[in-house]
Amino acid sequence: MLLARKSRGQGLNRYAVIGNPVAHSKSPDIHANFAKQTGEIVEYGRIFAPVDGFVQAIDAFILAGGHGLNITIPFKLQAYMLATRRSKRAEAAGAVNTLRFDCIDGRIDILGDNTDGIGLVTDVEMHSCVTCKGAHVLLLGAGGAARGVILPLLERRPRRLTIINRTAARTFELIERFTAFAQAVDCILEGGAPGVEHGVYDIIINATSSSLNGTVPVFAPASIYSNTLAYDMMYAAKPTVFMQHAARLGGRTSDGLGMLVRQAAESFFFWRGVRPNPTPVLTELRATLANC
């Protein structure tokens, strides 16, 4: 059993991203850049794990001296279950995208965090004239990606957070889960199926997976005005269909490449206690993506 392991290899510099598939992941490049920038000695690889072999892969990684992992599809929920301790934001997200393995009194402590939401919020706020505080925010989708960003969003104290989803029942579950927190920060938290939107929104976040199949989630066109930032958590070499749609309606747009780099920076900090500057890494990644 994983927790009973009392010894492991030397070296706390070993990190990786684990997923299935994982070959496409940009995390090794991002973290290599962070390491170079900060002077930290970090070795970061990719681990492909069979769908039913996540725990075994983690076990082997710890025994080989691994200190931290990024978790990608489809293992974020399993990582959540595996963690012996979790950050507040991981608890709220119900998913873990970052694990850290600490050796305490001869036992391995597995600490789980979720840096996706803070990555999103900081990236949204990098756009000119966008601040989440006091904003009217429309969140599209009610799956794991949406759930992961709600707490970090609410911590910025938006005035209103409307969540809409094709399947309304999933929205209601999220609202119930976060109502007390929204009340504590004086935010109106509401939602349901598309159609319950209220006027215009300053920020619209697409947390659905619809861009993957080239469709746009349903939302009221009147939600967008000239200063709306329509943010897709997905990214691609070209603007996603959601971004194209929002631009046609007169809004400003962003994809989620910045979120990817900023969540990685938070993971790096969680492991190393050193905060890298995501901006030059994002610029380089954007240029690479444009040339693909």
Ligand code: ATR
């Ligand atoms: P993830 O963990 O990536 O969020 P998920 O839990 O499968 O994945 O959730 C996917 C989200 O995208 C859901 O909100 C889903 O809507 P349903 O709950 O109704 O399934 C949403 N979604 C996927 N394809 C969509 C589409 N074509 N239009 C609108 N919403 C879509």
